[in-house]
Amino acid sequence: MDDHKQGTAPNYTNACIVMFGVNITWILVAIWAIWGLIAAFLLALGVNHLMDRMRAWAAARQAASIRRGKQV
Template sequence: MDDHTIGTAPNYTSACIVMFGVNITWILVAIWAIWGLIAAVLLALGVNHLIARCKVWAAERQAASIRRGKQV
């Protein structure tokens, strides 16, 4: 009786990336307006460094997983 098929979920990756860019832009502009350009630049550098570290941590987790015999 139930002819409803379950479809696949839509891929929202590009929407997530675009909204991250929009949000980080308005946050940096607000910080620039409140505390100045130096604070905004320091925050941007901090976020950039954190993103780079996340890539390193992900690579380390993947290498450890492969050594344990699991594919990530």
Template structure:
């Protein structure tokens, strides 16, 4: 049998990549907006930025509604 299978060490915790995910989202949205600005102009980049901001705000509202409905059903999410 393989040594890895016979190893009885406890499994460690997975690292928290939340901060890295948020930072990379910022980096990616920046280069996408700069690319759109370079190709179609500032107005297109601003419209996309406003659209993404609106979707993020709506996601927050949707999440709050889901949480309120879950609490009414007696479940915590």
């Protein structure tokens, strides 16, 4: 008999979002200190564009999944 019940896994979404913000902040500050504000600004623009593209890819994937009759 197995007396050990498995519970649900903890939700680390908020911790992940906060740590992403902390990490991107110190990376941008380090780039700013080494190469200047323009390099940090260009990196921030690149990351923003990548995040927008990922959002569009996810929406297209979800729409294709719904057309096939599956929920993502």
